[in-house]
Amino acid sequence: MKEFRYERPADADAAVALLTDAPGAAYLGGGTNLVDLMKLGVAAPDLLVDVSRLPFEEVTETDGGGLSIGAAVRNSTLASRGIVRERYPIVSEALLSGAPAQLRNAATVGGNLLQRTRCLYFQDVGKPCNKRQPGSGCPAREGVHRDLAILGASEHCVATNPSDLAVALAALDAMVHLVSAAGPRSLPLTELHRLPGDEPHRDTVLRHGELITAVELPPPVPDGRSAYRKARDRASFAFALASVAAVLQVRGGLVHHVRIAFGALAARPWRARVAEEALLGQPATEEAFGQAIDRELAAARPLRDNGYKVPLARRLAVSVLADLAAPEHGGPR
Amino acid sequence: MTTTRPLLGSPMTRLEGREKVTGTARYAVDYPVDRVAYAWPVPAAVARGEITAVDATAALADPAVLAVLSYENAPRLHDTDDRTLAVLQSPHIAHRGQFAALAVATSLEAARGAAAAIRVAYAPEPHDVILTRDHPGLYKPDEVDEGMPTDREHGDFDTVYARAQVRLDAVYETPPLHNHPLEPHAATAMWDGDDLTVYDSNQGATAVQHVLAELFGLATGKIHVINEHVGGGFGSKGTARPHVVLAAMAARVVRRPVKLALPRNQLAAVTGHRSPTIQRIRIGADTEGHVQALAHEVTTQISALDGFVEPAAVVSRVMYAAPNSRTTHRVTRLDVPTPSWMRAPGECPGMFALESAMDELAIACGVDPIELRVRNEPTVEPDSGLPFSSRHLVECLREGTRRFGWHDRDPRIAGKHEGRLLIGSGVAASTYPVYVMASHAEAHAGPDGSYEVHVSASDIGTGARTVLTQIAADALGVPLDRVRVRVGSSDLPPASVAGASSGTASWGWPVHKACTELRQRLEALGHSVPEQGLTVAADIAEDLDDREDYARHAFGAQFAEVQVDTVTGETRVRRLLGVFAAGRILNPRTARSQFIGGMTMGLGMALLEGSTMDPAFGDYAERDLASYHVPACADVPEIDVHWIEEEDPQLNPMGSKGIGEIGIVGTAAAIANAVHHATGVRIRALPIHPAVLMPPLAGARQASPS
Numbered sequence A: 001m002k003e004f005r006y007e008r009p010a011d012a013d014a015a016v017a018l019l020t021d022a023p024g025a026a027y028l029g030g031g032t033n034l035v036d037l038m039k040l041g042v043a044a045p046d047l048l049v050d051v052s053r054l055p056f057e058e059v060t061e062t063d064g065g066g067l068s069i070g071a072a073v074r075n076s077t078l079a080s081r082g083i084v085r086e087r088y089p090i091v092s093e094a095l096l097s098g099a100p101a102q103l104r105n106a107a108t109v110g111g112n113l114l115q116r117t118r119c120l121y122f123q124d125v126g127k128p129c130n131k132r133q134p135g136s137g138c139p140a141r142e143g144v145h146r147d148l149a150i151l152g153a154s155e156h157c158v159a160t161n162p163s164d165l166a167v168a169l170a171a172l173d174a175m176v177h178l179v180s181a182a183g184p185r186s187l188p189l190t191e192l193h194r195l196p197g198d199e200p201h202r203d204t205v206l207r208h209g210e211l212i213t214a215v216e217l218p219p220p221v222p223d224g225r226s227a228y229r230k231a232r233d234r235a236s237f238a239f240a241l242a243s244v245a246a247v248l249q250v251r252g253g254l255v256h257h258v259r260i261a262f263g264a265l266a267a268r269p270w271r272a273r274v275a276e277e278a279l280l281g282q283p284a285t286e287e288a289f290g291q292a293i294d295r296e297l298a299a300a301r302p303l304r305d306n307g308y309k310v311p312l313a314r315r316l317a318v319s320v321l322a323d324l325a326a327p328e329h330g331g332p333r
Numbered sequence B: 001m002t003t004t005r006p007l008l009g010s011p012m013t014r015l016e017g018r019e020k021v022t023g024t025a026r027y028a029v030d031y032p033v034d035r036v037a038y039a040w041p042v043p044a045a046v047a048r049g050e051i052t053a054v055d056a057t058a059a060l061a062d063p064a065v066l067a068v069l070s071y072e073n074a075p076r077l078h079d080t081d082d083r084t085l086a087v088l089q090s091p092h093i094a095h096r097g098q099f100a101a102l103a104v105a106t107s108l109e110a111a112r113g114a115a116a117a118i119r120v121a122y123a124p125e126p127h128d129v130i131l132t133r134d135h136p137g138l139y140k141p142d143e144v145d146e147g148m149p150t151d152r153e154h155g156d157f158d159t160v161y162a163r164a165q166v167r168l169d170a171v172y173e174t175p176p177l178h179n180h181p182l183e184p185h186a187a188t189a190m191w192d193g194d195d196l197t198v199y200d201s202n203q204g205a206t207a208v209q210h211v212l213a214e215l216f217g218l219a220t221g222k223i224h225v226i227n228e229h230v231g232g233g234f235g236s237k238g239t240a241r242p243h244v245v246l247a248a249m250a251a252r253v254v255r256r257p258v259k260l261a262l263p264r265n266q267l268a269a270v271t272g273h274r275s276p277t278i279q280r281i282r283i284g285a286d287t288e289g290h291v292q293a294l295a296h297e298v299t300t301q302i303s304a305l306d307g308f309v310e311p312a313a314v315v316s317r318v319m320y321a322a323p324n325s326r327t328t329h330r331v332t333r334l335d336v337p338t339p340s341w342m343r344a345p346g347e348c349p350g351m352f353a354l355e356s357a358m359d360e361l362a363i364a365c366g367v368d369p370i371e372l373r374v375r376n377e378p379t380v381e382p383d384s385g386l387p388f389s390s391r392h393l394v395e396c397l398r399e400g401t402r403r404f405g406w407h408d409r410d411p412r413i414a415g416k417h418e419g420r421l422l423i424g425s426g427v428a429a430s431t432y433p434v435y436v437m438a439s440h441a442e443a444h445a446g447p448d449g450s451y452e453v454h455v456s457a458s459d460i461g462t463g464a465r466t467v468l469t470q471i472a473a474d475a476l477g478v479p480l481d482r483v484r485v486r487v488g489s490s491d492l493p494p495a496s497v498a499g500a501s502s503g504t505a506s507w508g509w510p511v512h513k514a515c516t517e518l519r520q521r522l523e524a525l526g527h528s529v530p531e532q533g534l535t536v537a538a539d540i541a542e543d544l545d546d547r548e549d550y551a552r553h554a555f556g557a558q559f560a561e562v563q564v565d566t567v568t569g570e571t572r573v574r575r576l577l578g579v580f581a582a583g584r585i586l587n588p589r590t591a592r593s594q595f596i597g598g599m600t601m602g603l604g605m606a607l608l609e610g611s612t613m614d615p616a617f618g619d620y621a622e623r624d625l626a627s628y629h630v631p632a633c634a635d636v637p638e639i640d641v642h643w644i645e646e647e648d649p650q651l652n653p654m655g656s657k658g659i660g661e662i663g664i665v666g667t668a669a670a671i672a673n674a675v676h677h678a679t680g681v682r683i684r685a686l687p688i689h690p691a692v693l694m695p696p697l698a699g700a701r702q703a704s705p706s
């Protein structure tokens, strides 16, 4: 095993400074993903800069009525906060649907968003993988890809982003706050992760050394109803086969506001903007939901063994939206 | 004369339970050993080919690295029947993941680092790793599973099947499955001159002792195998595995004790697994469901290094009266990891196929599936014609019917909804043979009134140590705390492996015999124990030969209720009930836990588990517990287990049948049958993932998903 140094700086500036001139260094959150990858030889940082105890451990209301979530907040803490459960229940639902409690206790918000794909080839250093070793090839396309992407993939990579939290945040129009040597900047969460294109080794748009400091949620949509639902092989402790986060506001039977994000279909949480646009002003009926989702999923390009994800994603989304539109029948879960 | 309440049949808690939950129980690599070194293997990176060069320069540059072994420099081993144990003996690679080299170093980290730094070059050869029903390499093996005939024919299957009023012809598939015990395969090896001591995680210390003696060309008495505590095996530790050979070899080379614990991601290739099966079942019956013709034809695979041929059709020689029958096995040799035993080898995949087919037949005939089984109950074992020593399948089905509330079930398909969930229930039978294997034991009375009983049994977490103590104390007629049973070492009287659900019978019998005789000898001495104590040894070889010819099997019935989410295709089990007839239950607590454990594993087989052969690379893709899904607590409902009191004098002095494996037999069929009842979708290839159910559900139920 490669030896590495470990530092625990006191503030963000010190953390950023440690990484800026150290191309082999990495931030360490709870370590539940990064340390696993180090054991597998997939990641081999020579310096770990522990950011899990930086002063980003608060969940606070913003002046505008939104919520600011520190990057070091643990997944279990965030999921159980009263304000989160009341105002942004899908954040809680998404977190609690992922991993077991032991991992959630350790995992941080920043680390969760930047966890890497579960593609089995990516995790096996004995095999080629464009994401791990650019230019070596993508065996998943012809090989084992039942869990992999149907949207936004490229010939170079068909990996999916595994985070449940990111799907909920995408549907909530969250912003991600960053800091680097060049100063602070903010991005919509939906712009944080990249589609693979011909650079699948770049999961995100972050530059080396850029630190996530917080995630900010806008105020909840008045009268908006929301739900997160996840389909998986195993009842717990399993990544999504497909998941959907949706926020819906209906006025006079018509869709007034809608946000839909899919998980496990692409290399990033997939905001269904085509469907959202199609639905605005339309009657909140199952038929309309189905047609809009079909338009979104027309872009799907399934591989040999993951075609089931198309009907699965459609049915998940339609049923969630229908439940949100008619809470008296079934209601959101 | 002491009179005690019989201990057999009482729910004793496990004697080593406290040690286990407090963490003081020692497993194979937990023993503190001076000057210990660590070994880390290098798995081959090709599916087939020759090693052309091994470059250890970079690895050996680290002063902590003591040795790098490969076929070029590894000590020569003697041949054994098990070619998976000829580690580092040849440049030929038979499958991906077979060991190509080994790094040994003074720290685990250095060994691991060195293993990564070893450069192995290969001349790859084309490989063939995918089983098909018409694979050109299929052949008829000489036998399946030690002495069982490959094929059997009774009557005239073809003619009777062709004329039958109701005909069923279906192909069922089970995927490769991995045992994945919680404790990986691990060993600590130490040489003292020509004496080798290994702490090894295995299911049979005597068996491993014999194999190591053969491999290293030593007398068995020179080899000491200790397996005091074992963290599960499920069959994968039933024979010696490459890790223990590597550890012993490395310890000899570096002249220090060596620890080797296989990392989880190497297990799938080198510790055995259940082979995939493709099973065609044809049944010809009359309209009342009486089976007239039954064919069960199995296609499976072994590796270039041989391995176990999954005897999946054997259950069709036992279960139902079928005057005309054919049971066959065909196997092909592929460039894959070597298959071995996994809990109920043969019965488990075989009963998925047969019991799914019986469900299909029941529906085709319009007969209740329980009634169908009762109608086809044989009077003697169909294949052998032997009488059953005891068979209470019908009683299990009836008892299960009552407890499950089967009579309230609406037989209509896809008739029960709860919102977007469809609910259904299914039933299947279970069976497992009664095996006993020759073993020895010694019982010793001390002058202080204490007793020691020795047997090289293996307690792999089942409670064997506890039940043997109950057997011994009962036979001696003394309270439990006067008896100490020692197991888990090949220095004890030789005994069989913890496998084939035979441990309690095979070890308990000589323990019972030795203790009974000791008690009689003490009585003859007027209960005065000589100063040096008194020892009695027992061997059951003759008792086994003297047994009358009977068909000996345990039976059971399993009932499952499932819910299928029509939106997602997710199946979850709501209720699972097992009723078993397995002779006398010697310890209800540990027995229940075996039945529940088996049924949980059966649930995993039905809904979750499966290893995917990667055609390009020739290895199993899922190699950790995040991707190889065993059931999590949330998947397992309360499992209800009952048994029928069964008195069978043809078994052994305790009157017991094996219980370790029958729990996994039939569960998957009961669940698949319940899924069919819930949805109308018949899944004949496991596991029943949402990916499998989604297309038919989406096709059949275009309408409302909510």
Ligand SMILES: Cc1cc2nc3c(=O)[nH]c(=O)nc-3n(C[C@H](O)[C@H](O)[C@H](O)COP(=O)(O)OP(=O)(O)OC[C@H]3O[C@@H](n4cnc5c(N)ncnc54)[C@H](O)[C@@H]3O)c2cc1C
Binding pocket: A026, A027, A028, A029, A030, A031, A032, A033, A034, A035, A051, A071, A072, A075, A097, A098, A099, A100, A103, A106, A107, A108, A109, A110, A111, A112, A113, A114, A115, A116, A162, A163, A164, A165, A210, A211, A212, A213, A237, A238, A239, A240, B626
């Ligand atoms: C068996 C298993 C099952 C799981 N199931 C699920 C599931 O169902 N759903 C799900 O969503 N997740 C699941 N997870 C993943 C889990 O959620 C992630 O491992 C966890 O969220 C990562 O958080 P962490 O703080 O431990 O990250 P780390 O492992 O510490 O870091 C992950 C990455 O983020 C970077 N990083 C960390 N913090 C920052 C920061 N502030 N700024 C910039 N970079 C940073 C690190 O450098 C690293 O590259 C599972 C994990 C396991 C092992």
Ligand code: SF4
Binding pocket: A117, A119, A120, A121, A122, A128, A129, A130, A131, A132, A137, A138, A139, A140, A141, A148, A156, A157, A158, A159, A200
């Ligand atoms: S899908 Fe992406 S991560 Fe997986 S093998 Fe291909 S390149 Fe690697």
